[in-house]
Amino acid sequence: MKAKRKTGLVFFPAFDWAISETHPEREERLLYTQDQVFEEGILDIEGLVEFKPVLATPKDVERVHFCVPDVEAVLTESHYISAGGCKTIADAVLGGKVDCGFALVRPPGHHAMRVVHGARGFCNINIEAIMIEYSRQTYGVDRVAIVDTDCHHGDGTQNIYWHDPDTLFISLHQDGRTLYPGSGFPREMGGPNALGTTINIPLPPRTSKEGFLQVMDKLILPILEEFQPELIINSAGQDNHYSDPITAMNMCAQGYAKLTDKLRPHIAVLEGGYSIEGALPYVNVGIILALAGIDYSWVREPDYQPAEIRQGDDVESLISSTCEDLLNLRQQCALKREKYLQGEEFVQRSKTIFYDTDSIIEEQKETVRVCRQCAGVVKIDSYADTGYHLLGIYVPRKGCGTCQELGRQWFEEGSVKRFDLVCLQERVADEYHVKRK
Amino acid sequence: MIVGLDVGGTHTDVVVLKGREIVRKVKQLTDEENLLETVCFGIFDATRNLEPLSIQRVVVSTTLATNAIVQGKIEPVGILVASGPGVNPNGFAIGEHYYPVSGAIDHRGGEIAPIDEEEILEIGRKLGSAGVRNLALVSKFSVRNPSLELKMRDLLENNFNTVTLGHQVSGQLNFARRIATAYLNAAVVGISRTFYRAVRGCMEQQGIQIPLEILKADGGTMALDSSAQYAVETVLSGPAASVMGTLAFADPTREEVVLDIGGTTTDIAILVDGAPLLKPLGIRMGGYNTLVRALRTVSIGVGGDSWVRLENGHVRVGPERKGRALAYGGPEPTPTDALVALGVVGGGQKQRAIEGIRRLAEQMGKGVEETAETIVTESCSLILEAVNALVNRVNQQPVYTIHELLEGRIIKPSGFIVIGGPAKELAPRLEAMSGLQVRVPPEYEVANAIGAAVARTTCEVTVLADTSRRYVYAPEENYMDRIDRRATKREVIRIALDLLRKKALRLGADEDDLEMELLEDQEFNMVQGFYTVGRNIRVRAQVKPGLISPYREVAA
Numbered sequence: 001m002k003a004k005r006k007t008g009l010v011f012f013p014a015f016d017w018a019i020s021e022t023h024p025e026r027e028e029r030l031l032y033t034q035d036q037v038f039e040e041g042i043l044d045i046e047g048l049v050e051f052k053p054v055l056a057t058p059k060d061v062e063r064v065h066f067c068v069p070d071v072e073a074v075l076t077e078s079h080y081i082s083a084g085g086c087k088t089i090a091d092a093v094l095g096g097k098v099d100c101g102f103a104l105v106r107p108p109g110h111h112a113m114r115v116v117h118g119a120r121g122f123c124n125i126n127i128e129a130i131m132i133e134y135s136r137q138t139y140g141v142d143r144v145a146i147v148d149t150d151c152h153h154g155d156g157t158q159n160i161y162w163h164d165p166d167t168l169f170i171s172l173h174q175d176g177r178t179l180y181p182g183s184g185f186p187r188e189m190g191g192p193n194a195l196g197t198t199i200n201i202p203l204p205p206r207t208s209k210e211g212f213l214q215v216m217d218k219l220i221l222p223i224l225e226e227f228q229p230e231l232i233i234n235s236a237g238q239d240n241h242y243s244d245p246i247t248a249m250n251m252c253a254q255g256y257a258k259l260t261d262k263l264r265p266h267i268a269v270l271e272g273g274y275s276i277e278g279a280l281p282y283v284n285v286g287i288i289l290a291l292a293g294i295d296y297s298w299v300r301e302p303d304y305q306p307a308e309i310r311q312g313d314d315v316e317s318l319i320s321s322t323c324e325d326l327l328n329l330r331q332q333c334a335l336k337r338e339k340y341l342q343g344e345e346f347v348q349r350s351k352t353i354f355y356d357t358d359s360i361i362e363e364q365k366e367t368v369r370v371c372r373q374c375a376g377v378v379k380i381d382s383y384a385d386t387g388y389h390l391l392g393i394y395v396p397r398k399g400c401g402t403c404q405e406l407g408r409q410w411f412e413e414g415s416v417k418r419f420d421l422v423c424l425q426e427r428v429a430d431e432y433h434v435k436r437k
Numbered sequence: 438m439i440v441g442l443d444v445g446g447t448h449t450d451v452v453v454l455k456g457r458e459i460v461r462k463v464k465q466l467t468d469e470e471n472l473l474e475t476v477c478f479g480i481f482d483a484t485r486n487l488e489p490l491s492i493q494r495v496v497v498s499t500t501l502a503t504n505a506i507v508q509g510k511i512e513p514v515g516i517l518v519a520s521g522p523g524v525n526p527n528g529f530a531i532g533e534h535y536y537p538v539s540g541a542i543d544h545r546g547g548e549i550a551p552i553d554e555e556e557i558l559e560i561g562r563k564l565g566s567a568g569v570r571n572l573a574l575v576s577k578f579s580v581r582n583p584s585l586e587l588k589m590r591d592l593l594e595n596n597f598n599t600v601t602l603g604h605q606v607s608g609q610l611n612f613a614r615r616i617a618t619a620y621l622n623a624a625v626v627g628i629s630r631t632f633y634r635a636v637r638g639c640m641e642q643q644g645i646q647i648p649l650e651i652l653k654a655d656g657g658t659m660a661l662d663s664s665a666q667y668a669v670e671t672v673l674s675g676p677a678a679s680v681m682g683t684l685a686f687a688d689p690t691r692e693e694v695v696l697d698i699g700g701t702t703t704d705i706a707i708l709v710d711g712a713p714l715l716k717p718l719g720i721r722m723g724g725y726n727t728l729v730r731a732l733r734t735v736s737i738g739v740g741g742d743s744w745v746r747l748e749n750g751h752v753r754v755g756p757e758r759k760g761r762a763l764a765y766g767g768p769e770p771t772p773t774d775a776l777v778a779l780g781v782v783g784g785g786q787k788q789r790a791i792e793g794i795r796r797l798a799e800q801m802g803k804g805v806e807e808t809a810e811t812i813v814t815e816s817c818s819l820i821l822e823a824v825n826a827l828v829n830r831v832n833q834q835p836v837y838t839i840h841e842l843l844e845g846r847i848i849k850p851s852g853f854i855v856i857g858g859p860a861k862e863l864a865p866r867l868e869a870m871s872g873l874q875v876r877v878p879p880e881y882e883v884a885n886a887i888g889a890a891v892a893r894t895t896c897e898v899t900v901l902a903d904t905s906r907r908y909v910y911a912p913e914e915n916y917m918d919r920i921d922r923r924a925t926k927r928e929v930i931r932i933a934l935d936l937l938r939k940k941a942l943r944l945g946a947d948e949d950d951l952e953m954e955l956l957e958d959q960e961f962n963m964v965q966g967f968y969t970v971g972r973n974i975r976v977r978a979q980v981k982p983g984l985i986s987p988y989r990e991v992a993a
Contacts, residue, residue: 001528001613015959016838022969028961031973034837035544039578040524041613044726052835053842077839281544285523295525302522302541302549 003047004293008092008101010053010085011037017078017107019357024246024274025107025122033104036281042288051092053085053105056134060087061125062432063133064160066392066423067116068384070434074116079124082107086131086269093266094139094231100266100291102236103127104284108271110148110235111181113159115392117384118358121152121181128235128269129160132167135231136397137430142166145229147220147263148173149212149256150237150271151247153184157235158198163191163368163375164396168199168227172215174240174249175202180356186326189333191368192340192347193376196333199223201326204318205248208311209255211319212240216262218323223330234265238273238283242309243301245274250309253279257286257296265291278303340370361385373400377407391419397427404428411435438487439494441890442479443652443678446500447700449475450886451483456987460487462883472501473632477639489644494985498652498674498889501632502625506672506723511624512571515564515597517557518616519576519585521550529613531620531725534569536560538589545903546581552588561593571627573619575603577612580899583912599626606667607728608899608913608977611718617725622669629668633661650894650945654720654731656681656713656982657895660945669729672722675885676734677982680706680713682888683854685988686878687711694824694850696867697884698857700742701758703820705827706734709848712981717834730897732982733831737823741773741859745812747800752808754816764790770797773859775812778805781862817866824850856881891988894946897956897979900933905963905971911936926960926974933976941980949986953978 013030020026037043043050058071060083067074082105089101109128111121118124128146135141145168146161148154154171161167176182190198201215224232238244240251260268268287273280282301289296340347346367353362362384369376375396382390391414395407407424414422416437424433438460442451444467453461463482468475476497484492505511515534520526521541538557541550564572572593576585583604594600601623603615637649650658653670656677679697687693689711697704707714713732720731738756745754746769754772761767764777764785770793776782777790791805798808828848836842852874855864860877868875880887902909902920909920909929914936920928934953941951957977962969 001524011835011837012842013837014839015961016840021962022964026962026964028963028973031961032544035610036523038610039544039612041529041611041726042524044611044613050835052833055842077843081839081842277545282522289524295528298520298522298525300522302543302547 001045001294003045005099005291006047006049007288007292008089008098009043009048009050009288010088010101010103010105011050012053012081012085012105014078014081014106017076019119019122029106029274029276030104030280032277033280033284036285037288040285042285045292045294048288048292049092049098051088053081053088055080056083056087056130059432060130060134062425063137063427063430064129065112065114065116065125066380066390066425068382068388068390069421074118074124078107081105082109083125083127083130086127087134089267090131090135094135094141100264102268102288102291104270106270108237110150110154110157110237110271111152112156113353114394115362115364115380115382115390117362117386117388118355118360120353120355120357121156122272122357123156126156126160128157128233131267131269132233141231143227143229144168144231144233145224145227146170146233146235147265148235148237148271149240149259150235151239151244151249152180152237152272153200154235155181155183158184158188161194162198163194163378165194165197165375168197168223168229170199170201170220170223172201172203172212174247175204178205179247186322186329189329191376192337192370193368195337196330199326201322203249204315206250206311207240207315207319208250208309209252209258211311211315212251212255212259213262214316214319215323216259219326221262231267232263232265234260234263234268235271236268236287237271238280241273241275241279241283243275243278250311252304252306252309253282253286253299253301256283257290257299260287260290341372343370345370369403369406371400371403374398374403377403377410379410389418389420391422392425393423394425395427399428438491439496439890440480440483440492441496441886441888442476442483443498443675443885443889444472444475444500445675445885449479450883451479452883452886452890453483453487454887454890459880462886464883469504472499473635476636480639481643484643484645489646492645493647494650494890495640495645495647496650496652496658496889496892497636498678498885499671500675502629502668502672505625505628506621512627513569514571514573514620514623515560515569516573516575516616516620516623517560517589519552520612521577523577529616531617532624534564534567540576540585542576542578542582542585544578544581546578548582548584552585554592557589557592561596565596570598571601571623572597572599573601573603573623575612575616575619579604579615580608580610580912581901599623601626604912606669607719608897608911609718609728611728614719614726614728618669618719618727618729621722621725621727622667626668629671637661648945652678652889652892653895654729655715655895656732656888656892657980658892658945659894659896669727672729673720673731676704676706676736677732678885678888679704679856680732680734680888681892681982681984682884682886683856683878684708684711684713684888684984685891686854686876688852691852692848692850693852693854696820696853696855696857698820698855698859698863699740700858701738701740702736703739703823703857704734704736705824706732707827707831707848707850712983714831715982735823735827737819739816739819742767742771743816745770745772745775745797747797750801752797752811752815754812754819762790763793770794772812772816775809776859776862778809779813782859813863813866814870817863817870821867821871852876854878856884858882891984893950893980893983893985894941894944895980895982896937896940896944897977898933898937898940899975899977900929900936902929902974903971904974914940922971926958926976929974929976930955930958933978937978937980946980947985950983952981952983954981
């Protein structure tokens, strides 16, 4: 047996880390997956290579996040390893050692936004974003697409790339009206400088394999073809599974394998998935085999009854109309963009962010400069009920002279009398500056 | 007195030890076509005129199983494989009689699909009429629940000479390797049984009435009677013999590298805390990955007889061997010739060696001596590169807990122990080039036979407990018992060590040599809904490879 595509794996189950003793994000989450992967002999297959994860550094984290009060305070060792495991896979893929890779790591990251006051949705830091920005910095990668197939809306990743026209973020998830975090609707399409590079595909509960593959064929693959990314990342959450205890979807291991086969991501990163006995062992084996180009037709759950979980016609027609809506909305993006360019120089949005895992409420006011040349400098005024008040300024990777200058000016003006900390993420020079009270 | 015999590709070495003293050592040529004669003559020569009753132990390391596998001189095997869902089992096909069958066990050990009895019996009939006499029966996750393998055995065993069951070859997870290991065992178990019975017969003729012990690839021994089932464990015991022979000279407080520099290859092993490192899962054999416990050795094509020539004006050594050294009548220059030309090694036809080196020297426009030095340096640096690569691989081995990743031990060898033909001559150069201490043990040329003589019995057990279902089990040992719902890891460890002790004694170990250690001990809460319903506990323990008690703590 031989892999058609050379595939790297980082397998880091973190058997000694849990959010709390009975929390779904606990020690044995990947135990049965490890048993299945080991028992199948997958790591012996020619062309499958297992890598030991490196540790991410605070510098990697600060390239993406404003951590309050600092990186050390919001991360545990496990987060450094989980983000480091993604870096390891990126190094293997971009360094040419393998064709594609899968970071089977925990804890996950796709609910972590740019500002981090604590953990939300079991995530502290966004491991995909850290990996992507590391890859851009180290390997000069420019255009990246992230396809988030976790059952929950990838609101953290969306937040981080909301203003970035070079990062296409596509999330398909159970409809936000029925599941945490309650966002991810078709009209959320990106900031004024990046309209159309955020795409949200809410799916009705009980969507099965057929629905997911329909969305892949009708929407995702054509959009990817149009965007022409250099790197495709799959946030491979597995909680769409019919046996998942905290969601209401009807996906199966065969469906995940097929979806992976169609998408052919360069890098898959494990996100959620809490049916640790009935789903994860089979779904992960399916994904690994599909990535490597090995026959996955034998992969199925012991209790798999395709007829029982197949979505109804109502689900199918709802999905069809969502796809149509999205295609229409996409066509309006150019016009909307033109309106922004004619309008105010600065666009503001305010929101309240709830950190469910750590029970923190954050009030945020974000200002972006509408820019013809670059992704636009961003300023975030963030106050959390922990008492911390942050001013975070973000100068994008390909920031123009004006935006760079404005970013520096905002940073200098930010008063440590008013804010506990003022941070400047200067991605042009890859620098991070902090002023503290 | 104890006797160690190691059959190598070229030589067979025998030693007789009395206490620390070597009473006798015999080196004879190996007759690959007639291994039985080689072994019996070896024992006969070594024990001639010795009082048979004074011989307390005989350990043999042979190439029998290895050669049979490598040369394809194996018996046909019928292999039935119950895979259930997962990787397509046709991808693991092995041998000429491979049958995927229905029946499945899941990762928790639950039977999720039964055996189809009629299907099994039908395959049995087919194999019977094809003249297949050996069976291997394997199911996925049989180390969690062997019931499918046992049912297949009950249906078929009467019609076959030997039956190898997957869950008995190892307690480790890896279906693909379990298939290969069971297959290879079934393929050599018949010839091994015949061979070792004949060796026993030779010993008895000389009045030696003690059980024969056989060396395994992990550097441990097992009694012959217990080993007929597990013939495959004796493959590649040769490198293990040499490593065990150096153990008495190792410094148990340091990390050291063992180099066995032979004619064709150099074998490399790593000693940590006075014991050799083992491969994480098992040895690779005849093109198959297996679950056969083995020392972590690496073999590279650099030895005293390696072919030396110029490529693009640079000296290249090995990996091929064209024959013996020029100095000993061979066809091409070798590192041995370089040592002879330099006058470091005496004997042989020095002039022939010099001539050979001169031909290379002239093409490079250099002197004979300088060229000979270059050859020796190149050989040593190939060896040292391979050592570094091995050490790096060991340090890069994946781990699965934060603790191991952050606190993981980094191996950093502080010295070399070198054995084999050119050991003495290369030692000073290796020392100069590596900057590490290099030691050559006395009697280094029969270290392999000494290793066989003094290696202790080793074995491994895996014990699993599921406190929500209230049982503890070790399928490999046919062990299953009730356990309290509040049982802890400590209790499971106690059970594992007890099973390990019994197993080791059964395999021929001495009570004094039971140096046991835990290889793995994990404990997980099993949560249903948001409540902890029990614990999943996994313990794996081994008797460490090492030396029998009188030979421990010899040198250093």
